[in-house]
Amino acid sequence: MLEALAAGVPVIAYSIPAIKYAYHATRAVQKVMVGNVYEMAEKAIELLQSDELRKELSKDAVKFASRYTWDKATREEAEIVKRIVEDRIKSL
Secondary structure, three states, X not given: XXXXXXXXXXXXXXXXXXXXXXXXXXXXXXXXXXXXHHHHHHHHHHHHHOHHHHHHHHHHHHHHHOOOOHHHHHHHHHHHXXXXXXXXXXXX
16 A cells, blocks of 8 residues: 555555554545445545545655655554554453
8 A cells, every 4th residue: 555655646445443543644545434335436436536636645645655664664564563453452
């Protein structure tokens, strides 16, 4: 996903914990309810039909992705996984 953002491509993804944690600081990752294919399709159509929105999210995508190196991205990903596991353990 980070590769797409670095290329200026907005992403539509299910709002699972890892996505919410990792991409909460950007609108370029449009999150939809898990399993809601209709919402995902609506977001895709919205992006395809709106040049203005696509350009805005594209700029945000590049800006967001530019903050990361591969080392930083892997460290953050590991931290996200750790937080998710900790949250799961707490909920047991």
